[in-house]
Amino acid sequence: MKLSRLGEFGLIDRIRQRTPIGHGVRIGIGDDAAWVENRVGSSLVTADLLIENVHFKLRWTSLFDLGHKALAVNLSDIAAMGGVPAYVILSLGIPANFDSEQIDAFYRGFAALATKTGVALVGGDTNVAKALIVSICVIGHAAYRPVRRSGAKAGDDIYITGTVGDSGLGLFMLQQRMTGKKRPLLAKLLARHHRPTPRLNAGAELAKNRLATAMIDVSDGLMQDLGHICRASGTGATIWEERLPLSPAYQAFASKVGTRYALSGGEDYELLFCARAHHRGRIHDLAQRLHLPMTRIGVCARSENGLVVVNGVGKPASAGTKGHDHFMKP
Amino acid sequence: MKLSRLGEFGLIDRIRQRTPIGHGVRIGIGDDAAWVENRVGSSLVTADLLIENVHFKLRWTSLFDLGHKALAVNLSDIAAMGGVPAYVILSLGIPANFDSEQIDAFYRGFAALATKTGVALVGGDTNVAKALIVSICVIGHAAYRPVRRSGAKAGDDIYITGTVGDSGLGLFMLQQRMTGKKRPLLAKLLARHHRPTPRLNAGAELAKNRLATAMIDVSDGLMQDLGHICRASGTGATIWEERLPLSPAYQAFASKVGTRYALSGGEDYELLFCARAHHRGRIHDLAQRLHLPMTRIGVCARSENGLVVVNGVGKPASAGTKGHDHFMKP
Numbered sequence: 015m016k017l018s019r020l021g022e023f024g025l026i027d028r029i030r031q032r033t034p035i036g037h038g039v040r041i042g043i044g045d046d047a048a049w050v051e052n053r054v055g056s057s058l059v060t061a062d063l064l065i066e067n068v069h070f071k072l073r074w075t076s077l078f079d080l081g082h083k084a085l086a087v088n089l090s091d092i093a094a095m096g097g098v099p100a101y102v103i104l105s106l107g108i109p110a111n112f113d114s115e116q117i118d119a120f121y122r123g124f125a126a127l128a129t130k131t132g133v134a135l136v137g138g139d140t141n142v143a144k145a146l147i148v149s150i151c152v153i154g155h156a157a158y159r160p161v162r163r164s165g166a167k168a169g170d171d172i173y174i175t176g177t178v179g180d181s182g183l184g185l186f187m188l189q190q191r192m193t194g195k196k197r198p199l200l201a202k203l204l205a206r207h208h209r210p211t212p213r214l215n216a217g218a219e220l221a222k223n224r225l226a227t228a229m230i231d232v233s234d235g236l237m238q239d240l241g242h243i244c245r246a247s248g249t250g251a252t253i254w255e256e257r258l259p260l261s262p263a264y265q266a267f268a269s270k271v272g273t274r275y276a277l278s279g280g281e282d283y284e285l286l287f288c289a290r291a292h293h294r295g296r297i298h299d300l301a302q303r304l305h306l307p308m309t310r311i312g313v314c315a316r317s318e319n320g321l322v323v324v325n326g327v328g329k330p331a332s333a334g335t336k337g338h339d340h341f342m343k344p
Numbered sequence: 345m346k347l348s349r350l351g352e353f354g355l356i357d358r359i360r361q362r363t364p365i366g367h368g369v370r371i372g373i374g375d376d377a378a379w380v381e382n383r384v385g386s387s388l389v390t391a392d393l394l395i396e397n398v399h400f401k402l403r404w405t406s407l408f409d410l411g412h413k414a415l416a417v418n419l420s421d422i423a424a425m426g427g428v429p430a431y432v433i434l435s436l437g438i439p440a441n442f443d444s445e446q447i448d449a450f451y452r453g454f455a456a457l458a459t460k461t462g463v464a465l466v467g468g469d470t471n472v473a474k475a476l477i478v479s480i481c482v483i484g485h486a487a488y489r490p491v492r493r494s495g496a497k498a499g500d501d502i503y504i505t506g507t508v509g510d511s512g513l514g515l516f517m518l519q520q521r522m523t524g525k526k527r528p529l530l531a532k533l534l535a536r537h538h539r540p541t542p543r544l545n546a547g548a549e550l551a552k553n554r555l556a557t558a559m560i561d562v563s564d565g566l567m568q569d570l571g572h573i574c575r576a577s578g579t580g581a582t583i584w585e586e587r588l589p590l591s592p593a594y595q596a597f598a599s600k601v602g603t604r605y606a607l608s609g610g611e612d613y614e615l616l617f618c619a620r621a622h623h624r625g626r627i628h629d630l631a632q633r634l635h636l637p638m639t640r641i642g643v644c645a646r647s648e649n650g651l652v653v654v655n656g657v658g659k660p661a662s663a664g665t666k667g668h669d670h671f672m673k674p
Contacts, residue, residue: 068472
């Protein structure tokens with residue numbers, strides 16, 4: 015059914031009917047505001063605004079994946095503070111020629127991840143728009159002392175969870191309309207691009223056990239996000255290029271693209287964090303317990319050091335600090 | 345300075361520098377998520393998405409007014425639940441040809457109301473977009489038991505705060521490019537349209553003293569929003585047309601437009617609420633204390649009654665239930 019027939023209130027009713035009342039939700043969708051319980055004395059709040067043809071193209075993503083990813087990138091921010099996500103507000107600007115099946119597909123992707131992560135949809139707004147707009151705000155419980163970007167010290171180890179570069183490389187290859195024998199590998203890279211996994215358990219455990227001195231999720235690119243940590247902490251950093259954890263799919267293309275996408279591809283949604291050297295054993299144990307690699311990829315330095323990537327023989331490799339800025343011209 | 349020169353991070357820094365750290369804010373703008381204190385055990389959350397050429401035209405509003413209004417409409421939703429607003433998240437999609445002075449003007453309007461109402465800006469997102477997009481999420485303390493839409497009973501009085509119709513009539517006249525002797529009156533109507541006042545004290549006092557059985561803010565139009573209360577409460581309602589509180593500016597045009605804009609103009613952001621008949625005295629006293637008219641304009645009826653507007657001689661007047669739906673075709 016076209017949305018112009020269903021109407022705004024019809025659409026809200028449709029979403030409400032499909033939304034289970036979540037844990038801690040006293041009033042959900044359908045009143046002037048949602049009423050939610052605060053499990054602890056403070057909350058974490060984050061928001062993202064995704065715009066068609068700026069952040070995504072419907073030619074290159076399914077609406078199911080878009081629903082998943084729009085929530086995932088916000089959950090990733092909560093993870094990067096060590097929080098426990100609880101409530102989500104979803105506002106949509108929808109082109110008038112969309113039909114309700116398209117919105118249902120978006121909503122299924124969104125709801126699948128919300129259910130998996132225990133996050134309750136409590137409200138939002140729906141409007142007509144020229145291009146699809148997805149605006150999300152997530153509220154989490156600050157169950158542990160949040161980890162800021164600003165706590166790193168020279169000498170701290172630098173870690174990354176999972177693997178990096180898959181998302182950026184996948185997007186690049188998608189844009190190149192890659193075909194042929196390597197398509198199964200491309201599918202793996204694209205799965206990382208379209209359905210990133212917010213590292214909620216890792217973030218919360220690192221905060222709970224006070225293992226991370228500074229933390230951020232990699233959205234703009236590893237080097238650019240490391241730059242945010244360094245600026246906030248007043249440090250420099252050295253990254254060892256050969257230690258970057260690359261997936262088998264990425265490695266299959268590494269002879270052509272090197273570490274470019276690992277260093278600055280962006281949208282990995284892995285956690286980049288710093289930790290004291292004497293916590294190496296505990297971080298190793300945590301990674302084992304969570305079945306999630308936490309790879310030591312460098313070390314924090316004094317700020318005069320700047321951000322440096324060194325290759326296997328200790329020589330400066332690429333600077334690779336270029337990430338994404340929505341307003342800057344290339 | 346053009347935003348393409350200032351850059352996304354430059355813009356965020358600029359906003360951060362101008363944002364005072366608010367009450368209860370432990371981490372504000374500039375990390376992955378904001379960290380805020382919960383003053384009471386539960387929160388109220390509301391969000392609105394405003395899109396250029398759907399909700400506003402830059403031809404007809406200043407950016408200062410837009411900043412004010414974008415926050416005001418969200419605060420109005422918190423008011424309609426009887427909450428106390430605390431934190432706000434502001435995400436902007438900004439056309440690339442905007443300059444920083446335009447964003448500053450928006451932000452001044454936004455900040456003026458935030459300061460006045462004690463609301464702290466704690467985060468958000470900025471992006472480039474084709475048309476201006478303003479997405480706001482407000483979190484409030486549920487200091488008193490929230491007032492829902494669903495508590496009205498047949499026989500309850502129906503009240504409206506302030507005056508209704510100014511905003512809708514002002515917009516209509518603006519669109520008609522009205523000039524001449526009546527321009528000072530138009531300015532008064534437009535002030536209501538561009539800079540609505542969220543009725544925060546009234547909402548909180550009605551909740552605190554448990555005087556309102558159901559409440560909503562008038563955004564879609566009085567009759568449509570009354571319809572939301574009636575549907576949620578399972579009642580009907582009768583509105584006495586001649587009791588509608590009209591401003592002197594509205595009255596100057598009433599011979600031409602009647603009560604049309606008062607009944608269905610929308611964007612009044614007054615509080616429409618129901619109350620038991622034995623609370624008339626207390627509501628009268630509250631209105632006196634707050635220097636805000638609370639006018640009894642009708643009575644809740646059994647649902648079979650439907651929504652009826654009657655004129656002075658008790659005859660049905662206009663139905664006037666048509667309000668705004670973003671997807672429906674006229």
